[in-house]
Amino acid sequence: MIVKDQCKSLYAPWRQDYVTKPSEEKEMTTNKRNCPFCKKDRELLILEASKSYLQANKYPYSAGHLLIITKRHVNQVVELTSLEKKELFNLIDLSIYSLDILMKPEGYNIGCSIGRIAGESISHLHFHVLPRYKGDVGWNRVCDFNVVSVAPNDLAKNLKCIIGKNKLAKKFGLFV
Numbered sequence: 756m757i758v759k760d761q762c763k764s765l766y767a768p769w770r771q772d773y774v775t776k777p778s779e780e781k782e783m784t785t786n787k788r789n790c791p792f793c794k795k796d797r798e799l800l801i802l803e804a805s806k807s808y809l810q811a812n813k814y815p816y817s818a819g820h821l822l823i824i825t826k827r828h829v830n831q832v833v834e835l836t837s838l839e840k841k842e843l844f845n846l847i848d849l850s851i852y853s854l855d856i857l858m859k860p861e862g863y864n865i866g867c868s869i870g871r872i873a874g875e876s877i878s879h880l881h882f883h884v885l886p887r888y889k890g891d892v893g894w895n896r897v898c899d900f901n902v903v904s905v906a907p908n909d910l911a912k913n914l915k916c917i918i919g920k921n922k923l924a925k926k927f928g929l930f931v
């Protein structure tokens with residue numbers, strides 16, 4: 756991430772594709788037929804469990820930004836079965852464990868956006884696992900930061916390797 760104009764604006768080039776996408780294309784993400792999360796992106800896929808899967812975010816907010824995505828096209832937490840809820844939390848645990856090994860962040864934001872007003876861009880339930888680093892772009896801080904950027908495809912490959920090598924799917928109770 757680069758700071759331009761003495762901390763007046765932020766430049767995150769990896770988000771440019773998404774930001775410049777025509778709004779009609781973003782609108783289509785509510786439609787199951789055109790939903791990018793219903794068709795998995797094999798390049799970004801890290802782990803496929805029985806009810807959900809883990810992938811690197813194509814448009815990361817920070818280095819190591821992961822997404823946990825339900826396999827069913829639902830957009831409300833209340834629609835999840837107890838097995839889906841359990842698996843989501845197991846995948847959050849596994850994400851933090853493996854990112855701690857690979858990226859060594861100092862904190863995390865975990866969450867999801869439901870509804871346009873909350874910033875939802877794809878109407879298919881997904882949880883963000885956002886690693887945080889000392890001095891990065893906080894919610895109320897835009898200056899004096901230094902983020903190491905990692906290409907999402909490389910992140911996916913490295914995490915797949917860590918998860919496989921340490922047998923983490925089994926350790927975290929995921930049936931893959």
Ligand SMILES: [Zn+2]
Binds near residue numbers: 787792827828878879
């Ligand atoms: Zn979908």
